[in-house]
Amino acid sequence: MRRAGRRFGWAAWLMVGAGLVVLIVGVYFLLPWLRTGGARMLRLRQWFSDPTAHPEWSIRAGERCGEVPFLLPTDGYVGFTWGDSFRPGHSHQGIDIFGGVEAGLTPVVAAYSGYLTRQPEWKSSLIMRVPSDPLAPGRQIWTYYTHLADIGGNSYISPLFPPGTREQYVEAGTFLGYQGNYSGDPNNPTGVHLHFSIVLDDGQGSFRNELRIANTLDPSPYLGLPLNASTDPGALAVCGQ
Ligand SMILES: [Zn+2]
Numbered sequence: 001m002r003r004a005g006r007r008f009g010w011a012a013w014l015m016v017g018a019g020l021v022v023l024i025v026g027v028y029f030l031l032p033w034l035r036t037g038g039a040r041m042l043r044l045r046q047w048f049s050d051p052t053a054h055p056e057w058s059i060r061a062g063e064r065c066g067e068v069p070f071l072l073p074t075d076g077y078v079g080f081t082w083g084d085s086f087r088p089g090h091s092h093q094g095i096d097i098f099g100g101v102e103a104g105l106t107p108v109v110a111a112y113s114g115y116l117t118r119q120p121e122w123k124s125s126l127i128m129r130v131p132s133d134p135l136a137p138g139r140q141i142w143t144y145y146t147h148l149a150d151i152g153g154n155s156y157i158s159p160l161f162p163p164g165t166r167e168q169y170v171e172a173g174t175f176l177g178y179q180g181n182y183s184g185d186p187n188n189p190t191g192v193h194l195h196f197s198i199v200l201d202d203g204q205g206s207f208r209n210e211l212r213i214a215n216t217l218d219p220s221p222y223l224g225l226p227l228n229a230s231t232d233p234g235a236l237a238v239c240g241q
Pocket of ligand 1: 094095194196
């Protein structure tokens, strides 16, 4: 009996240990998701229900928030920031700005001067090469804009930048197109927004894979807004905060 009791003791401890590991792993993956699910998520729902009720939550295209290099690229509420998590284990590599109106109405402008490329197959995306990072001179970076198409992939990008455009010089503040809701899946469109990110160079004159947060930069110091989900969780990203 004593032996059996001791064996049961070991099994119990083993189960407690396994439970703890599951708990720690769960918290590790869930925490960023839970943080996002807080203040900003609540505000996003309120913004969607009536954007006109909260003009103070909106940023404005072409505005500059203090002594920073970039202009704000569009109008709307910054619903998701850099490092936010939409599902456990995922980190958002840019910022999402929700205009609060239907697709094809909210203008998007260039945040910084650069050389615009639109690959032949890109319906909703643009990327601009910035030869010298204004915050790290000498380093080449890229600014990326996406979701500029409707649910069916009809582009809202300015006709000045047709598919296949390469290395076209564009000044900061230039109109690029309108916010859209294209996701690639007509049955599951995104909310109408602009996704904007700053992408690292691959060292061979091209951009790295934008989908990985490690290949992108925290846009906060470029735009003068609290856009880092780790250091500014739940912050309202508007000028002068
Ligand atoms: Zn996004």
